[in-house]
Amino acid sequence: MKLKLKKEDLNKGLQAVHRIAQLSNTELHTQSGFLIKAVSEHIEFQANGFDMAIRIHVPGIIEEKGEAYIANPYLTELTRRLPGDEIEMIKQNGDTQLLLKGGKLKFECLTINPDDFSEVDVVNSGQVQFTTDSITLKDLIEHTAFACSTDTVRPIFSGTYLDVSGTTINMVATDTHRLAYKSASLEKPVDQPFKAVIPSRLLAEISRHLPTDIPEMVDIILLRNSLAVTFTNVYMKTRLIEGEFPDYHRVIPSQFSCVATVNRQEFTNAVERASLIAKDAGYNVIDFMVTNESINMTSQNPDYGTIADSVPCQAIGDPLHIALNGKLLLDLLKHCEADDVVLKLGENKPVLVQNKDDNNCLFVVTPMRTK
Amino acid sequence: MKLKLKKEDLNKGLQAVHRIAQLSNTELHTQSGFLIKAVSEHIEFQANGFDMAIRIHVPGIIEEKGEAYIANPYLTELTRRLPGDEIEMIKQNGDTQLLLKGGKLKFECLTINPDDFSEVDVVNSGQVQFTTDSITLKDLIEHTAFACSTDTVRPIFSGTYLDVSGTTINMVATDTHRLAYKSASLEKPVDQPFKAVIPSRLLAEISRHLPTDIPEMVDIILLRNSLAVTFTNVYMKTRLIEGEFPDYHRVIPSQFSCVATVNRQEFTNAVERASLIAKDAGYNVIDFMVTNESINMTSQNPDYGTIADSVPCQAIGDPLHIALNGKLLLDLLKHCEADDVVLKLGENKPVLVQNKDDNNCLFVVTPMRTK
Numbered sequence: 001m002k003l004k005l006k007k008e009d010l011n012k013g014l015q016a017v018h019r020i021a022q023l024s025n026t027e028l029h030t031q032s033g034f035l036i037k038a039v040s041e042h043i044e045f046q047a048n049g050f051d052m053a054i055r056i057h058v059p060g061i062i063e064e065k066g067e068a069y070i071a072n073p074y075l076t077e078l079t080r081r082l083p084g085d086e087i088e089m090i091k092q093n094g095d096t097q098l099l100l101k102g103g104k105l106k107f108e109c110l111t112i113n114p115d116d117f118s119e120v121d122v123v124n125s126g127q128v129q130f131t132t133d134s135i136t137l138k139d140l141i142e143h144t145a146f147a148c149s150t151d152t153v154r155p156i157f158s159g160t161y162l163d164v165s166g167t168t169i170n171m172v173a174t175d176t177h178r179l180a181y182k183s184a185s186l187e188k189p190v191d192q193p194f195k196a197v198i199p200s201r202l203l204a205e206i207s208r209h210l211p212t213d214i215p216e217m218v219d220i221i222l223l224r225n226s227l228a229v230t231f232t233n234v235y236m237k238t239r240l241i242e243g244e245f246p247d248y249h250r251v252i253p254s255q256f257s258c259v260a261t262v263n264r265q266e267f268t269n270a271v272e273r274a275s276l277i278a279k280d281a282g283y284n285v286i287d288f289m290v291t292n293e294s295i296n297m298t299s300q301n302p303d304y305g306t307i308a309d310s311v312p313c314q315a316i317g318d319p320l321h322i323a324l325n326g327k328l329l330l331d332l333l334k335h336c337e338a339d340d341v342v343l344k345l346g347e348n349k350p351v352l353v354q355n356k357d358d359n360n361c362l363f364v365v366t367p368m369r370t371k
Numbered sequence: 372m373k374l375k376l377k378k379e380d381l382n383k384g385l386q387a388v389h390r391i392a393q394l395s396n397t398e399l400h401t402q403s404g405f406l407i408k409a410v411s412e413h414i415e416f417q418a419n420g421f422d423m424a425i426r427i428h429v430p431g432i433i434e435e436k437g438e439a440y441i442a443n444p445y446l447t448e449l450t451r452r453l454p455g456d457e458i459e460m461i462k463q464n465g466d467t468q469l470l471l472k473g474g475k476l477k478f479e480c481l482t483i484n485p486d487d488f489s490e491v492d493v494v495n496s497g498q499v500q501f502t503t504d505s506i507t508l509k510d511l512i513e514h515t516a517f518a519c520s521t522d523t524v525r526p527i528f529s530g531t532y533l534d535v536s537g538t539t540i541n542m543v544a545t546d547t548h549r550l551a552y553k554s555a556s557l558e559k560p561v562d563q564p565f566k567a568v569i570p571s572r573l574l575a576e577i578s579r580h581l582p583t584d585i586p587e588m589v590d591i592i593l594l595r596n597s598l599a600v601t602f603t604n605v606y607m608k609t610r611l612i613e614g615e616f617p618d619y620h621r622v623i624p625s626q627f628s629c630v631a632t633v634n635r636q637e638f639t640n641a642v643e644r645a646s647l648i649a650k651d652a653g654y655n656v657i658d659f660m661v662t663n664e665s666i667n668m669t670s671q672n673p674d675y676g677t678i679a680d681s682v683p684c685q686a687i688g689d690p691l692h693i694a695l696n697g698k699l700l701l702d703l704l705k706h707c708e709a710d711d712v713v714l715k716l717g718e719n720k721p722v723l724v725q726n727k728d729d730n731n732c733l734f735v736v737t738p739m740r741t742k
Contacts, residue, residue, distance in 0.1 A: 097676065
């Protein structure tokens with residue numbers, strides 16, 4: 001194998017496979033590697049783990065075809081720091097060393113027999129498939145996946161629910177205390193509705209790779225126990241979580257006795273302050289009193305004292321008192337973007353939080369019981 | 372007590388005492404607090420620990436004199452986030468609560484009986500005293516203290532040596548594998564020479580507070596077992612480490628068989644790259660071959676391979692081969708600033724590293740024995 005690449009292209013490939021090799025495998029040394037393959041017109045990088053797999057190709061000059069299987073956690077970092085912009089990679093036939101040259105640096109990198117690498121299968125068709133664009137998909141993921149549970153006891157809640165039917169794509173994640181929902185439209189309807197639960201950390205990894213400068217086409221294929229995503233120069237595959245995701249329509253409240261509109265930044269700042277002393281006292285409880293003109297909040301800590309604060313709001317309905325976990329509320333507010341957010345409330349009922357004038361993205365937080 | 376302060380002034384005071392209360396005490400809750408005292412024209416903050424103490428005063432309006440002893444680790448963070456620029460602090464006589472008001476926020480902060488706080492003694496004279504300026508002192512500290520040992524077995528090496536005589540002030544720190552030395556001049560000579568070893572982490576804390584916009588006068592007073600530093604609005608005191616610091620003059624080499632001048636950034640980058648794979652293999656050994664035109668280096672790792680790299684240099688003397696610990700060398704190079712650094716070498720002898728044309732700041736690193 002003899003290759004010439006731009007440093008930034010080599011970096012792109014290495015970074016992508018490096019993260020997935022690390023994410024997927026932490027035990028066996030020989031499994032945490034990746035394959036560099038130059039047999040067609042592209043230089044391809046592959047990492048294949050239990051959870052997730054990736055193929056990514058980058059431009060470069062292939063002077064001699066070949067492949068190399070490398071398990072070196074420092075190669076990405078080294079490549080990032082290489083002098084010079086043109087990198088050469090040379091591996092003689094039958095040799096176990098890959099020579100990497102940049103500027104005056106020469107790295108004789110040890111490699112593994114490429115026959116030991118199990119290549120990433122590419123599937124071109126599955127049970128269901130549809131097309132969306134990279135910006136829409138990234139937006140869906142980033143507004144939902146964060147709300148999943150990090151608890152491994154109930155795996156279903158560590159995933160993000162993908163619910164597609166007709167021209168509607170919904171994503172939902174919940175840790176049972178809070179829920180995030182986002183909806184978008186497809187240009188072409190799917191043949192049949194489908195549902196899948198994708199591990200949120202793997203979905204976040206897909207999101208990292210989605211281009212957002214301009215919307216690129218993303219093909220999504222659902223297989224029996226995995227999901228494949230193809231866009232630009234990347235092919236990624238993730239396993240699915242088995243089990244039944246709870247009916248999220250039942251969790252999102254629809255009847256309210258009080259609806260309050262409040263400046264997002266002002267409200268977030270006040271909740272952050274109130275949460276400062278509350279977080280050290282059990283469940284980070286903040287008491288909210290919503291009146292027609294203001295949201296008044298108090299938090300207390302037996303060791304430090306009591307904070308009372310207030311932000312102006314416009315509310316319709318009955319004044320209402322409710323206790324919420326400050327951290328959960330802040331997590332949701334962080335994923336709102338509008339100048340104003342709307343809180344929709346009912347006595348002892350889950351609270352709906354959303355950007356003003358946007359019903360495609362909804363957040364729900366369960367109230368806390370107080371004395 | 373009734374005070375009105377600008378938020379930034381309150382922050383300055385709180386941040387200073389907060390860090391020292393935390394640095395000095397980690398166990399007893401009641402000891403990790405600080406005192407706010409408003410009895411003269413200034414508002415003063417005090418923290419008093421076993422290791423280190425601070426008094427800092429900030430401007431503000433004292434409408435009613437008084438004091439408050441507070442042990443609340445979140446107060447600094449809360450104050451930083453307060454709405455509004457004008458902060459009010461009110462404590463009724465005999466009350467245990469301090470009311471803190473900013474914007475619409477009210478914090479009823481619990482306090483401790485101020486009689487339980489042992490105030491920081493201010494000493495105005497000691498065995499020896501001298502005056503320098505804040506920029507010179509900060510420069511001395513930042514070029515030496517880092518090189519101390521983090522090992523607590525031999526406490527003397529966890530400190531930085533202060534060696535003052537005539538109009539010369541020297542600071543030295545070493546962990547026995549590397550040494551950092553910096554020298555500066557005093558305007559007025561000291562009455563008698565003196566030596567002291569100051570815990571490096573406390574010295575670094577003093578350095579944080581030293582103003583560097585313009586040189587401010589710093590008074591330093593040496594007591595039997597502590598050192599007091601006074602500048603602008605701050606008074607700080609630190610304990611000293613007992614014991615004899617080794618004779619650093621003997622450690623700094625003075626005879627060399629080879630002197631090489633090299634571009635600092637190019638050399639640092641190359642050492643960083645070579646260190647990447649070496650750090651995972653035992654002692655981070657990098658082999659250097661210094662010739663008249665270049666410094667060639669190699670590093671290896673049995674799992675990953677071998678790196679060979681080279682940077683141009685101008686050398687006088689005999690070509691020389693030496694093995695150094697990459698991390699130790701990088702630590703020293705990070706504290707050089709000149710475009711070019713000079714390496715002064717002898718066969719199997721400690722290596723002297725310094726900025727070109729600067730003999731006031733010297734770094735030494737001990738070579739490694741290789742097969």
